[in-house]
Amino acid sequence: MPADVRHPLSHASASDPEAPAQWILTLTCQDHPGIVHDMTGAIVALGGNIETSQQFHSPDSGRFFMRLRISSSRSHAAVTAAFAPLISRHRLSFTIDRADRPARTLILVSRAAHCLQDLLFRQSTGQIPIDVVQVLGNHPDLRELSAFYSVPFDWTPVSGPEQKAAFEERLLQVIEQQHIELVVLARYMQVLSPEFCDRLSGHLINIHHSFLPGFKGANPYLQAHRRGVKLIGATAHFVTPDLDEGPIIEQNVVRVDHSKTPDQLRSIGQDVEARTLRQAVTWFAEHRILQDQGRTIIFQ
Amino acid sequence: MPADVRHPLSHASASDPEAPAQWILTLTCQDHPGIVHDMTGAIVALGGNIETSQQFHSPDSGRFFMRLRISSSRSHAAVTAAFAPLISRHRLSFTIDRADRPARTLILVSRAAHCLQDLLFRQSTGQIPIDVVQVLGNHPDLRELSAFYSVPFDWTPVSGPEQKAAFEERLLQVIEQQHIELVVLARYMQVLSPEFCDRLSGHLINIHHSFLPGFKGANPYLQAHRRGVKLIGATAHFVTPDLDEGPIIEQNVVRVDHSKTPDQLRSIGQDVEARTLRQAVTWFAEHRILQDQGRTIIFQ
């Protein structure tokens, strides 16, 4: 299992066994007075301490969003039980997790290496709190890269509707058997079925290039070059059945000028893609992303 | 009085007289369990609602910082009284203010217009919640610019120790008589006495250019040019008796290249100075800046 392998690049930071455990809590509900008061009351009763807390009231939806990092010496069962009465009283969407538990992650790839290598390198140095359980692709190209980072890799051609259906079936099996929490499309160049996207809603992150203005159709870097854009960028977003239209998680741009060829634009674009996807994955793994009517609330 | 004059550029946004008032609360204290629970209890008791809330626990100092924006239909006296018991119980440094009350501001200038014009223009369009009560300088150059924005302007030469002492004496009088909350050094090119800086500690904001690496002595733009820097920037900070060494509020940089002359670097630098000072002043006026042992906590 990858989690047991100490990678040669990793610098383990021994945690203090005496320190109280850290927990991340997130909650969403219709806003009304008393929520924070009740939450903090439960934390006081636990003998816990609030390390960080962020909240947001959405004027659009009237909903309330909160993320807390608390420390407590109590057991997992005790901590979880402390908040149970509040979940029903305030009709909370509620999550609780150990702060030091990495998110179990499946990465889908095709042939381009830039996003995968960025995620695997940073996992290996402890900069992203994910545990990449498996890399799956529709091409064999990235087998050696995965192997270097001791991550299981497999691939299968996905060229027709039958192969696609079989691939998605297999994905769902892996996701269930391996308790996957996050599926990352690291430049996976196949369209997933609406049913698959629906089923993984909120757990499926994609990266794509983006420009001002937007370009439709094939070879966007050629179009961007022809239009003489001065900025090229990337957008990381949750995948919904509407392709490239899900809630935006993160965006970045880089400045370019007229001398850049379409190939150079692509190379620059790949850098910003890798950087933007890495940020979105990190925020997901740290439970920093909540959703409000199709837009993301990011508690940085 | 400037607050009564409707400037030709202003577009007033009529506020709803039926809506409950908005309040900004800030507090700092030694961290311990129960603070947020008590604060939110007082808000519930007021029939108030939390619009936004931000908090931070400093691992360095063990202190707790919080900023709240709440709405309540109760009177000023009732709102203020609700938190009084908590101030002593938790030994809070506590502030409370109406969210729509602009900060009474005095701007000190010399001859350069770029920072003053940026602040006055944006006050006139409602983009910075300040009320510039007076502009004072050691040169007459910016009289007409102030007049255009209907802000009282006066100046006096400040060339020797006696004139400087008299000028600071007058400043203190204006600050007291006009209930000034914020003094902005908008490229005011005179050194203020340590006593004056101490007395206005936390209410005195300066802007200065800054570079990687830093340069000592006269004409920093010439030095930056000679060293071939690729970034030039500006730092807004609270003024302390240690010149240019107070707590940093905001920093920005702009990219430059070898073709820029020292004069062009200065012009670019002025833009980033104006932008950075404006941001720091806005955060101050919105009660977003707290201090922890010489560093700022900015609740954006």
Added chain:
Amino acid sequence: MPADVRHPLSHASASDPEAPAQWILTLTCQDHPGIVHDMTGAIVALGGNIETSQQFHSPDSGRFFMRLRISSSRSHAAVTAAFAPLISRHRLSFTIDRADRPARTLILVSRAAHCLQDLLFRQSTGQIPIDVVQVLGNHPDLRELSAFYSVPFDWTPVSGPEQKAAFEERLLQVIEQQHIELVVLARYMQVLSPEFCDRLSGHLINIHHSFLPGFKGANPYLQAHRRGVKLIGATAHFVTPDLDEGPIIEQNVVRVDHSKTPDQLRSIGQDVEARTLRQAVTWFAEHRILQDQGRTIIFQ
């Protein structure tokens, strides 16, 4: 005339009357060997010196682009005559101008002040080499701002097809009589006729907001907010009959987050609009913008 008025904010930099004059040359032609050799031969024959030179070969169109800044003590007539034979030999699109001559500029406005005030302030301090001869609008709001900077202002309602045609007729008269070289749409909120855009092709610069992804229809800031964009931006471009689709000159973005209301997005957007338009106008006035099949070559 504005050029004769010394504005109170201006700091004139006396130029050395003994120094040779500086000239800006631009040229475009189908690429072939010998162009630079001939151009530099003419400069040597003039006793001139090349201060800066930039060139670009477009792989897309096979065209060659060049901008030169040269110094020469010869008369205007002698300098111009020196290049005449090369224009026909190499079939050059060719321009030559004194480097210190500001571009005669007409600014069109509606009600929003942010772009106009930025351009006029920076003209007054010598940071943009333009001479704003006239401000024209379809609302009276910006009269006082123009007057402060001693720039003639006039306005007329432009609400129906007849008024629009009359307004464009008048614009063309002003442009001809006043020898206008640049027309800036500084948040002028009326659509100009395709004929007018065609006639001013390459001399008409617009600024508009832009986003990733793009939004169609009314109130783009509300749409951007609903989509939860993380970057908002502005694009300055030449106007063509295809609205908002002309060659891009400059683009900038600013980072935003979920807490920003549509009004705050608009305020941030206005800042980036002013900054981006100012940059495009400066490059135009310095003859730094050439065009290659609908994309701009910017010689920074």
Added chain:
Amino acid sequence: MPADVRHPLSHASASDPEAPAQWILTLTCQDHPGIVHDMTGAIVALGGNIETSQQFHSPDSGRFFMRLRISSSRSHAAVTAAFAPLISRHRLSFTIDRADRPARTLILVSRAAHCLQDLLFRQSTGQIPIDVVQVLGNHPDLRELSAFYSVPFDWTPVSGPEQKAAFEERLLQVIEQQHIELVVLARYMQVLSPEFCDRLSGHLINIHHSFLPGFKGANPYLQAHRRGVKLIGATAHFVTPDLDEGPIIEQNVVRVDHSKTPDQLRSIGQDVEARTLRQAVTWFAEHRILQDQGRTIIFQ
């Protein structure tokens, strides 16, 4: 030899054997009329074509700088011979190189992987035109990373003056035997002797963190945290005997806030270090960096 090994991640782009070769020329000399005319005359005589050309006249030193990319079907000997008379006539510092020849590079490392892995990954995908001939370090940690990219790795402890002298002796041997053109200090944590720095002047690039303001002494990230900086950055520069004071090649910054711990600042700093060093190395390998009295001229 690494140049013969096809790395699994590389996507070779087959070049057209019929196309004329591309050459990069750089030259520096005291400015005077006729240089460009003579250079372009030689290119015309070669039947060559100018693909790109950039030049700069330094008002500080009176020196002239130029970089050309030309195509020519003639042999290496013919191309080189064409410019020989101009070198003596104009007293040129002159270089000429095939545009597609990667720079032979030696990388020095200690234990931190972030810069090395960025350079090796991008070499493997063809994004940086370098040929990393050897990685040498004072720790064994990065052996496996180098092996994955098929780059020879060796290390030796460098703890006392004798070991340091022996290490530098060995470096000089490798540099000579392997025809090394560029030595990169990719977070190599040992100070090199002034003699060594002098000997490699202009061929030795270092990366170090940098801040506004600068901090002296140990643990700069802790100092930056205590001071509450809002930007952290990195500077890539040529190494001179004055430590961390050589000509600046590239600088970048990233925004941070009060919530970042010293460890998080370090992690963010490493990202910007890798990105900044990669840019400087790319510019070096593409012959884009010239020097003028201790400042760099970068022809982007």
